[in-house]
Amino acid sequence: MRFSRRLVIGTASVAAFLMVWQFVGQREIVRSDLISYPTEVFATFAHLTATGELGTNAAVTLQEFIEGFVPSIVLGVIFGVVLALVKPVRELLDPLLTAIYTAPVIAFIPILVVWFGVGTYSKVVIVFISAIFPIMINTRVGVSEVAEPWLRAVRSFGADQLQIVTKAILPGSMPAIMAGIRLGLGRAIVGLIAAEMYVSISGIGRMIQVYSSAARAAEIIVLVVVIAVFGYVCVTLLRGAENRMGTWRSDLE
Amino acid sequence: MAVGSGVAPLRPVALPKFRSSSEATVLGILGIVLFVGLWELAAQLGWLNPVILSSPSRIAVAFAGQWQSGQFSADLGVSLAELAIGFGSSAVAGVAIGIAMGLNRTTEYALDPFVWFLYSTPLVALYPLIVVWLGFGFATVIAIAFMLTVIPIVVNTMAGVRAVDPSVVRAVRVFGGNSRDVILKAVLPASLPYVLAGFRIGLSRALIGVVLGEMFSSNAGLGFRMTVYAAHLKTADVFVPLVAFVIIGIITTQLAIMLERRLQSWKT
Numbered sequence: 001m002r003f004s005r006r007l008v009i010g011t012a013s014v015a016a017f018l019m020v021w022q023f024v025g026q027r028e029i030v031r032s033d034l035i036s037y038p039t040e041v042f043a044t045f046a047h048l049t050a051t052g053e054l055g056t057n058a059a060v061t062l063q064e065f066i067e068g069f070v071p072s073i074v075l076g077v078i079f080g081v082v083l084a085l086v087k088p089v090r091e092l093l094d095p096l097l098t099a100i101y102t103a104p105v106i107a108f109i110p111i112l113v114v115w116f117g118v119g120t121y122s123k124v125v126i127v128f129i130s131a132i133f134p135i136m137i138n139t140r141v142g143v144s145e146v147a148e149p150w151l152r153a154v155r156s157f158g159a160d161q162l163q164i165v166t167k168a169i170l171p172g173s174m175p176a177i178m179a180g181i182r183l184g185l186g187r188a189i190v191g192l193i194a195a196e197m198y199v200s201i202s203g204i205g206r207m208i209q210v211y212s213s214a215a216r217a218a219e220i221i222v223l224v225v226v227i228a229v230f231g232y233v234c235v236t237l238l239r240g241a242e243n244r245m246g247t248w249r250s251d252l253e
Numbered sequence: 254m255a256v257g258s259g260v261a262p263l264r265p266v267a268l269p270k271f272r273s274s275s276e277a278t279v280l281g282i283l284g285i286v287l288f289v290g291l292w293e294l295a296a297q298l299g300w301l302n303p304v305i306l307s308s309p310s311r312i313a314v315a316f317a318g319q320w321q322s323g324q325f326s327a328d329l330g331v332s333l334a335e336l337a338i339g340f341g342s343s344a345v346a347g348v349a350i351g352i353a354m355g356l357n358r359t360t361e362y363a364l365d366p367f368v369w370f371l372y373s374t375p376l377v378a379l380y381p382l383i384v385v386w387l388g389f390g391f392a393t394v395i396a397i398a399f400m401l402t403v404i405p406i407v408v409n410t411m412a413g414v415r416a417v418d419p420s421v422v423r424a425v426r427v428f429g430g431n432s433r434d435v436i437l438k439a440v441l442p443a444s445l446p447y448v449l450a451g452f453r454i455g456l457s458r459a460l461i462g463v464v465l466g467e468m469f470s471s472n473a474g475l476g477f478r479m480t481v482y483a484a485h486l487k488t489a490d491v492f493v494p495l496v497a498f499v500i501i502g503i504i505t506t507q508l509a510i511m512l513e514r515r516l517q518s519w520k521t
Binding site: 006012014017088093095099100102103104108111114193194197220227231232 | 282287370373374465480488499
């Protein structure tokens with residue numbers, strides 16, 4: 001009942017917004033090259049897809065994203081566990097890592113381009129450093145909050161160090177790790193698009209930059225929506241993975 | 254998750270502690286000193302290409318140069334002003350919209366799709382359109398910072414309003430309070446921890462907005478200066494605004510955390 005009311009009102013308000021936008025844009029009440037209108041955006045999407053321009057550039061961006069994001073998950077979790085379990089390392093590095101974590105990582109884009117060039121490499125690196133800090137810090141917090149009884153239980157059954165990590169620490173801190181991955185995902189997407197816009201040879205961000213110098217609102221809106229949908233799909237996949245792990249976790253408990 | 258279709262509010266609990274003991278403080282400072290020292294050593298011994306990686310001493314010299322010419326303080330002033338106006342306007346608008354969405358289901362359902370969209374969109378991509386409206390520079394940077402900042406504040410305020418104990422609202426009503434009293438005396442105080450957590454995440458996003466806005470659509474400020482130096486391969490000079498951004502990030506986050514802690518201890 002409640003859900004359907006949410007759906008009805010939400011759909012109605014989006015529909016109203018699209019209609020006003022269509023009217024204002026198409027009738028040139030506001031210059032349509034600045035705001036475009038829904039049917040033009042849709043036609044532009046079809047055109048960009050048909051010419052293959054969207055697909056080619058999206059593939060480049062997706063590849064940069066995966067090449068940066070996957071290592072950031074693996075290394076972020078490993079470093080996070082080490083930070084949580086090895087006290088001297090944690091105390092030595094905590095202020096330094098907190099500083100980088102709170103810093104706007106996108107400010108590193110110009111220097112990364114100097115270091116890694118205008119090609120895909122600098123984008124992979126920005127994805128990596130955007131994502132790894134939230135993952136690492138969340139893992140570290142999650143691991144240090146794993147309940148002591150769990151650890152005692154696993155130890156009392158004679159588990160070795162590796163088993164303690166894989167059987168108690170990782171499952172116990174999984175919600176925090178997933179929260180870190182979600183946070184890292186958002187930052188990585190913004191960092192990647194900003195880096196491509198800053199300077200690049202191909203990719204969605206590059207397309208945005210090209211069309212912006214031609215003041216093409218329709219193309220820019222298509223690209224922005226494509227990125228938003230990509231982010232939504234990733235978050236949904238993560239939620240699905242999280243829920244499956246959640247049931248696995250409750251089995252464990 | 255009680256609210257929204259996809260945007261989770263930041264919980265106002267379990268703030269990470271920056272330092273735990275004096276031993277940790279000493280080790281932490283040692284960590285930073287070691288990092289800077291190794292970097293300098295590697296540069297001095299010629300292991301690193303100074304044009305590409307620079308070195309702490311070169312950055313210090315670059316900072317002195319920018320400071321003496323007045324360039325640094327001018328850029329810093331512009332960036333801080335954009336940060337303050339961008340964050341301040343988002344705080345006011347975000348709390349107002351968040352309360353409206355929290356108190357009224359219909360408002361929430363109607364605005365929720367837009368909140369979700371703005372939250373999950375890299376808004377910087379829209380900067381070309383904003384530039385056409387607001388021109389190159391100050392106003393555009395503030396607009397980008399505003400769009401990035403307002404959403405987490407809305408989401409958190411709404412979550413805070415939902416967390417208000419209905420019996421407190423009833424009590425205000427029973428004593429003859431009107432809607433204004435309910436908001437000022439019951440809703441705002443009770444949702445304050447959530448609102449402050451929203452401010453904390455909002456502050457860091459406002460800073461990101463300023464950096465992005467200045468990098469792409471400005472002719473002044475630390476972010477703009479960084480891109481100019483980078484284009485001229487003046488690596489040491491690029492690091493000066495970069496380090497300034499890092500320090501601004503640390504200071505604003507710590508201030509927000511201190512404020513939250515103070516409020517929590519006052520409540521208990």
